[in-house]
Amino acid sequence: MKEITHQDHLKFLKKHDHVVIDNVKVPLxxxxxxxxxxxxxxxxxxxxxxxxxxxxxxxxxIGNYRGNWSPYIPRNLILRYTAPGELVLDQMAGSGTTLVECKLLGRRAVGVDINPDAVMVARNRLDFSYATLDADYTAPEIKTYAGDARCLDLIGNETIDLIATHPPYASIIPYSHDREGDLSRVHNIAEFADEMRRVAVECMRVLKQGKHCAILMGDSRRNKHFIPITPRVLMSFLEAGFILREDIIKMQWKMKSTREKWFGKKYDFYLIGHEHLYVFRKPDAEERMAKFKESMKWW
Incomplete structure (x- = not known):
């Protein structure tokens, strides 16, 4: 992990007015x-x-960063599972949607992304003044890093109050062209599931006992057939020791892939119109785990 600060962002702006993510120009x-x-x-x-x-x-x-999630999602998660001043992690932060919500809601945050250009977008979207009439509001500290979700080496054990993140889906939207370790470039589904196990293990390490980890994932389609990615991710987190708290179906709207719509008509298959938002809980050390056995690893 390498920290990218507000000052780093200001220096970057002097030479760049945009970055390119997935061949899309994102203005700064x-x-x-x-x-x-x-x-x-x-x-x-x-x-x-x-x-x-x-x-x-x-x-x-702004919806000009492909694959970012609706801010309604982290807003709901942050309000339900944290209190003001607590620490939220998004280790695949992309354009910083979760981090912006943390700033607005008074939660400290850590944002990590493997692509430094994405971190610059996140820092750019955090660069605003916020005045509120809420007398209890305190401007939170928000740190951003270029780093790998599978190796959060600058985050201590059991320091995070909530993880809220939206990983890339196996080879759906590539967020970098040749960056080593970029999960968005993993085409093999079994390999992607293995890498998500490593992500789950790091989530378990940094999350406090009794706290929650929320992961939004979607499935895919190849050769006209459905590919169940989300069950593999679910099993990865259960295998790491998490308890499944919620399985939320998130409906998809305004999908940009017109090509997928065209193929859906041509080849007679259903468009995938939903994602899974899994909410996991890290058990307390002193908990009686038997009562949660049906919500844990079963195999």
Missing amino acids: NANSKIKKFAPSTFTPETTTVWSFPDRGDWATH
Whole structure:
């Protein structure tokens, strides 16, 4: 892990006005003009089916970074599973959606991404002043790093209160062209599952006992047939020792892949319109585990 600070970001801006992610130009704004700091209407989710037709455009949230998740997702997770001042980790932070929500909600955060250009996007979207009428609000410390989710060497054991992250799906959207260790470039599903086991082990190490780890994953399709990636990821985290707290179905809207829509009509298969948001809990050392056996590794 290598820290990328606000000062590093300012130096980067002097020479660059954009980065390129997955062949898409992502502008870096010198001054973010923000119209609103929160969703116009927000009600915390209460069921295991989440649907956000309006993906969210408050603060610096923009949908021009492919594969980033709707800010409604980390907002719900942060409000449910943490208190102000607690520490949130997103170790595949991408454009920084989770980190921006942490800043708005008064949670400290650590963001990590294997692509330094992605970290610059995240730092860029964190670069705004936030004034609130909430007398209890304290501006949180948010640190960002270029690093590998499988080796979080600068994060201590049992220091994190919540993990909320959206990993790449096996070879769906490549976030770098040739960066070693980039999970978005792993094409073999078995290899991807093995690497996610390593991610799960690191999650278990850095997360405090009794705290939660939320992972949004989707499945894929090849040769006109469904590829179940999410069950493999589920098993990876259960094998690492986690307890499954929730399996939330997140509906997909405004999918950019028009090619997939065209192929769906041509080859007569269903478009994948959902993802799985798994919420795991790390057990306490003194817990009686027998009562959770049906929610743990069974094989």
